[in-house]
Structures are given as C-alpha cells and as structure tokens.
C-alpha cells in the first residue's frame with residue numbers, strides 16, 4: 059500500500075520573524091529580519107541603527123586628543139587597538155616618530171587585547187552552540203588580562219591609554235611580571251580549549267561544513283580578520299602593512315581554506331598562540347626611553363587626507379581623516395571590520411537552519427557598536 | 432561500523448571534555464577568581480590607577496591646588512567640568528587675580544577618559560578609586576570639587 063499522501067493540502071509557507079534587537083545570540087542590539095520556511099532560512103536582513111551614536115560626527119567637533127576616547131566605544135573589545143589606530147593616523151600626519159618604547163608597549167597591549175577578545179569570543183561561541191561551560195573558562199583567562207589593563211591603564215575595557223605622541227603614562231612597575239605570569243598561565247590553559255571544545259564531536263557536527271564562505275566571496279564582500287583568513291584570504295594587516303613594533307617580531311599568519319564555521323573557529327584559537335608568541339618576543343626587551351613625545355597642546359594636522367589601518371581582533375580597522383588645517387578634523391571615517399563582516403551574513407546562511415545561523419554568527423564575531431558607531 | 436563508530440567517538444570526546452571539567456570539579460577552590468563582592472568590601476582594594484571619579488585633594492588647612500585656569504574644562508570632551516571663576520584681590524600682591532569659585536564636576540557624564548587630569552598644570556585634580564556611585568537621584572552626581580571656604584594653596588602658580 060502506498061502510504062505517501064498525494065495532493066496533500068498540508069503545505070508550509072514562508073513567514074517572517076524578528077530576531078533581536080534584544081536577543082542573547084545577536085551579541086548586542088542587532089535586529090535580524092528573518093524570512094523562514096519552517097526551519098530553513100530564506101533571507102536574513104540585518105537592521106542596524108539601534109546603537110548608533112554618530113561617533114564620526116562627534117569627531118568633527120572634538121580635538122584630536124579627544125577623538126581617541128570615542129573609539130573606545132566602537133569595538134569595545136579591542137579598544138586599545140582602536141585608540142592606537144587614531145594615534146597612528148595623527149602621528150603619520152604630523153610626521154611624528156614615537157619612541158621605540160611606545161611602539162613595543164603598544165604592540166604588547168594590542169596583542170593582549172586580541173587574546174582577551176578571542177577568549178571572550180571563545181566562551182561565547184561555545185555558549186551559542188550550547189556548551190555553557192566554555193563561557194566560564196574563557197572569562198577566567200580574560201580576567202587576568204583585564205587586571206593587567208586595570209593596573210597599568212586604569213580601566214578594564216575603555217582604557218584610553220594612547221594619546222597622539224605616545225602613551226598617557228608609563229607602564230606600571232608590575233606590568234612585566236604580570237604579563238609573564240599570564241603567559242605561563244595561559245600556555246597551560248590554551249590546550250584545554252581544544253580538549254574541551256574543538257575536539258568535541260557535537261561541536262564539530264554543528265560547525266563543520268556550515269556557513270561556507272569562499273575566498274572569492276570573502277574578497278568581494280570585503281571580509282577581513284579571522285573571517286577572511288578562515289576562507290584562505292591572506293588579509294592580516296599586521297603582516298602586510300606592519301605598524302608599531304610588529305615589523306620586528308616573527309609570527310605566522312593563520313590561514314585555513316575550508317571557509318566554514320569550524321575554520322573560522324580554528325583561526326581564532328590558533329591566533330591566540332601567535333599573539334602569545336609576539337608578546338613573548340617583546341616582553342623581555344622593552345626598550346628604555348620616554349613614554350611619549352611632546353606635542354602641541356592644540357594639535358593641528360596639515361591640510362590633506364590621511365589614512366591608517368590596523369588589525370583589530372575582528373579585522374581591518376581603517377581611520378580616514380580629512381583635515382583642513384584646523385584643530386578639528388573636517389571629516390573622520392572609520393572603516394570598521396564588523397560592518398563588512400555582517401554584510402556576509404545573508405550570503406552564507408541562506409538555505410541553512412536557524413540553529414546554524416546562530417553558530418555562523420558567533421564565528422563572524424560581531425560587536426554591534428562597531429557596526430553602528 | 433559508522434553508526435556504532437559514531438556513538439563510540441561521541442562518548443569518547445565527551446569524556447575527554449569532561450576530564451577537563453572533572454579536574455576543576457575536584458580542585459575547584461584552588462585558583463578560583465570569583466570575588467565575593469560585596470562581602471569582601473572591607474579588604475577589596477582597587478588598583479592605584481583605577482579611574483573611579485575625579486576628586487580634588489585638600490590639605491589640612493582646607494587648601495587646594497586649583498588656580499581656576501580652565502584647562503581641564505577645555506580638555507574635557509563632553510562638558511563634564513564647569514569652572515566658575517571670579518577676579519578677586521590677591522592678599523599677597525594686592526592685585527586682582529583669577530580665582531576659582533566653583534569647580535563643578537558632573538560624574539554622571541564623565542567618560543573616565545583622564546584628559547582633564549593630564550591637562551591640569553598644577554596637579555590639582557586626581558583619580559579616586561571609589562566605584563560605588565549609584566544613587567537614586569541623579570542631581571547627587573553633580574559635585575562641587577572644591578570644598579566650601581577652601582583657598583588656593585600658597586605658592587601654586589600656573
């Protein structure tokens with residue numbers, strides 16, 4: 059007997075739901091308009107603007123010293139690197155050479171920031187696919203870095219430690235010791251990340267072959283950071299356009315060719331090892347010297363356009379400043395990595411399941427204030 | 432093979448992961464980073480550089496170091512600091528001189544960027560490590576940093 063129902067009246071139809079703006083899996087106030095058919099995703103439209111603070115416009119009002127602290131509030135998980143980007147742009151425009159000490163300290167703190175960001179991401183990534191334990195492990199290691207920041211910079215997240223011309227104050231006497239303690243600690247803990255999550259069969263089944271991004275698409279969508287490198291697109295600004303002390307250190311650019319969620323995951327985990335090795339190469343020989351060079355109290359950039367890019371934990375951040383020679387910029391534009399990376403979301407999730415959307419979004423590692431600014 | 436192989440592999444990786452968590456389950460007390468706030472208030476010490484709020488230290492004679500030069504007000508990105516000043520007769524020279532009347536600080540607006548403290552030529556203001564700032568009425572967050580009746584410390588010039 060044929061049991062299939064013929065000419066059935068049961069049919070599924072497309073419908074539309076909101077995910078966010080208050081949804082734990084969207085990591086902030088991001089609203090996704092999902093068109094779904096059953097559990098299959100037909101379309102994902104990110105709706106931005108819930109945390110837009112017009113930072114670029116505020117920059118036009120502020121002096122160059124004041125701009126720096128606004129960038130803390132963009133990608134708050136790589137605040138130091140954002141600050142550095144603005145300072146490097148201003149220093150480039152003024153043709154100011156900062157002391158070696160400043161460069162080395164900036165690089166060390168920058169890499170610590172990257173590790174802190176990646177550990178947090180790792181914890182949240184596990185949580186997004188249902189492994190709550192990872193969250194606590196990630197935060198445990200990040201806590202040590204936050205303590206280092208708090209002791210030296212005075213704040214844990216929005217540090218504002220850079221100023222055009224150098225650093226606001228010298229590193230704390232405990233800094234080197236604490237960083238070394240952290241390296242020793244983290245070297246024993248990082249293998250646990252693999253034991254706990256990377257090797258897990260459930261995790262691999264949720265992530266392998268999901269959300270595939272080809273290299274061509276990565277380039278044409280402007281993907282950067284671990285998202286691009288997970289698809290084999292060599293886009294590490296630290297490698298191609300080294301800034302600060304990054305030209306003096308040896309490190310590998312992690313590239314994976316699979317382009318799926320698991321590849322992006324592996325890139326980030328392996329990047330933590332590379333960041334550790336960069337810090338290790340620098341921490342023992344921080345050169346003596348001044349921690350800043352004096353600038354005028356009122357900084358005026360020469361007339362012209364200036365651009366500097368850096369690699370934040372999420373990818374390429376570009377700072378573009380147009381100056382008319384006054385004490386305020388005429389226009390500031392930030393090319394934020396999160397904005398280009400979120401534009402990929404529709405492309406790589408269509409046809410997949412809702413559960414995969416969450417896992418894929420976790421490896422895009424978006425920070426919503428960075429997208430909205 | 433593959434069906435039972437999958438089950439075997441699944442259980443194996445599960446146990447590998449649990450060996451990590453199990454280790455911490457047994458040694459959980461050691462290396463715990465949880466802070467028992469607010470129970471540990473008495474011995475909770477913040478780092479010296481921690482940015483809690485901007486304060487103006489006074490000495491025992493109720494004297495501060497602020498000359499009223501307004502450099503902090505200019506350095507502040509968002510108008511958190513307002514200086515109200517006056518020209519008063521300097522008792523030493525007998526000439527009229529710019530003197531601070533009120534140094535108003537809106538804690539609720541402060542972004543803790545530290546630019547004011549960097550800008551101050553006489554080190555009149557500094558960071559305090561207090562972080563318990565929640566109040567029921569936001570007007571309480573507006574503070575006058577120089578104490579009533581306070582004077583400029585003799586010998587401080589900008």
Ligand code: SF4
Nearest residue numbers: 507541542544545547
């Ligand atoms: S810390 Fe920054 S925001 Fe706060 S008062 Fe000083 S300059 Fe203004």
Ligand code: SF4
Nearest residue numbers: 497498500501503551
């Ligand atoms: S606190 Fe310092 S910068 Fe501000 S008005 Fe007083 S002396 Fe000037």
